Amino acid sequence: MKNSDILKVENVKKEFKNNLVLKGIDAEVKPGQVIALIGPSGAGKSTFLRCLNMLGKPTSGAVYFDGQDLMKLKDKQLDSLRTKMGMVFQSFNLFNNMTVLDNVKVAPIKVKKMADAKATEIAHQLLKQVGLDNKATVYPSSLSGGQAQRVAIARALAMHPEVMLFDEPTSALDPEKVGEVLSVMQDLAQQGMTMLVVTHEMDFAKNVANQIWFMDDGQIVEKNEPEAFFNHPKTDRAKDFLSKVI
């Protein structure tokens, strides 16, 4: 493992009831990279992303983060490692029992044992960053999908993660709300955040990502620069996929 890699996976396989969903994946991520994971549905993109923070444990293989093999860690050590990897879900998953502000500050307080005042200050700052400080006191049920996803991003950022994992962050949104979420993500990318984004937004992949991983049938079939991938895909499967989506 090269020192410059922030995340590295080796021969990761994942099996669900005798069905091999991930068929041995090798990949590495360098700090500051913005990687778009694209490919047909059922390719294993989300499953792969969830293997990276052990929300879904791989059946075999190794996942190195911060120099440690996550597969060998105990539950408690995993808990503290997850604080360094933020995750944003397709269905937002904001805590329904808390206000927007509490959603953002609860993890710093409960997990990092940060003082309430400090956590509140950071939370307001992050909410401003995603343009939603005026919604601090409301409950998630009164937010639109786009607003909820921006809060979810702020919530993940509150832990100061080293990597952000996005699992189809715009798939559950109305088309006119997609832009507001993507622009927050774009800002984040420009600030140098290391990001892995499972997405169907080809424009985002083209314009924001600096690396495309094309997945099909449980494998990463092609890794390429966006420019090269979209204009001169190396593999037939990628060509075939692109002809359908663009």
Place this chain on the structure above:
Amino acid sequence: MKGKVVKLLMVFIMTFSIFTGFMNKNTYTQVNASASDSYLSNIKKKGTIVMGTAPDYPPYEFTKNEGGQAKILGADIELAKQIAKNMGVKLKIKSMSFDSLLVALQTGKVDMVIAGLTKTPERAKSVDFTIPYYNGGQSLLVNSNDNSIKSYKDLNNQSVGVQTGSTQYNLVKQQVKNASLKGMESVNDLVLALKTNKVKAVAVESATGEAYASNTPGIKAIDAKFNTAKAQNVVAFHKGATSLVNAANKTIKAANASQEFEKKFIPEASKQMGTSAKKQKISVWQQMYNYKDYFIKGTEYTILISIIGTILGLLLGILLALMRLSKNKLFHAIAVAYIEFIRGTPLMVQIMFVYFGLGTIVNVPALTSGIIAVFINSGAYVAEIIRSGIESIDDGQSEAARSLGFSSHQTMQIVVLPQAIKNILPALGNEFVSLIKESSIVSIIGVTDLIYQLRIVQADTYQGVVPIFIVMVIYFILTFGISRLLGLLEGRLKHEE
């Protein structure tokens, strides 16, 4: 139905007793045999003899409101007092349903049973009897305007009311052709059935029959003329308690010699008996008002049992739900087995099991038994309510929490449970409300809840329907009030979101 359950339970307890070496193998004990057992000396050591009775059988035993206190009085009680006095010990009376009496005797809950009980070969198999202290006749209660019935022979193909487990039950069954037997626990209910023409006649012991006939307008007592020797009222003791039987026999012999029971105890008891509102020339409602303390006390007990049952049931339910959701296979299996077993058996059987079954090992008072049974029952249902409440929370909520670094414990405590509570609370409220209603079953072991008090007021006032109505209204006020309170609480929780 109740009778069957009791029989089943008796079979169980007898089997149980054999294992614990509780049963004495002597099937018959000579009255004059010299007693070598320690029953009498134990009673003397204790200084008290506990008598079991079912006080809804005037003039033998009944309750009366004396200075706000429900007192158990009657001819049998007078006899019991003499027996206790001659043994040199104090008398303590425990009341319960007639069906439960012999089981209570066998399991040591009471030391003797005097309850207008007559001697039968079946009963003699499980308990020991004294010599008879009274030979009562058999009566039929019929509606006053019904002149078609002159004796048991006129009851062929008719429906006849009898007390479950009573001698009359067997007499009617054996001697009346094609009678349809309506077995009920209390004579009050039977009289009510008679007045509402559910049964053509009610077969009872004659002194009881006279008491009801003279206090209930519209019914009369006639001689049943059953083809039988006069029923012999006896005192029952634990099988093998020969020393007690002998001691009681001495008292009974002396009383029999002077015909004390017929000439003194019954007439005195009859004078003390409660009288109907009509005879007292007061309205039924006035009469019910005089018994308000009974209803209040019953309500208190019902609330007490329900509240303690709910709180302990909630704690047990939380524990069981966590065990069931736990990754530990053993905990999971124990919780599943417990929940399925408790939910698969009736509360009534559980109550009798706790009181009588556990009673063979440790002595648990009736109220405690009732509360224990109610909470072990409620715990199983609460566990399922909590489990389904927790499982109703979307997995995404805990995934989001775990991705932020929450431990599984924190995830449950900070994210899942607060949301689950909102689903759990309404269901818990329903459970509490149904517990109030279901707890009514504890009256069978003599816990003085609303139903028990209802029986007493019925027996005391010869009013069948009005007390039922009052108790119904009390139950409704309790359950409706609690539903509304919980509704308010729910509303406030919803408001927070």
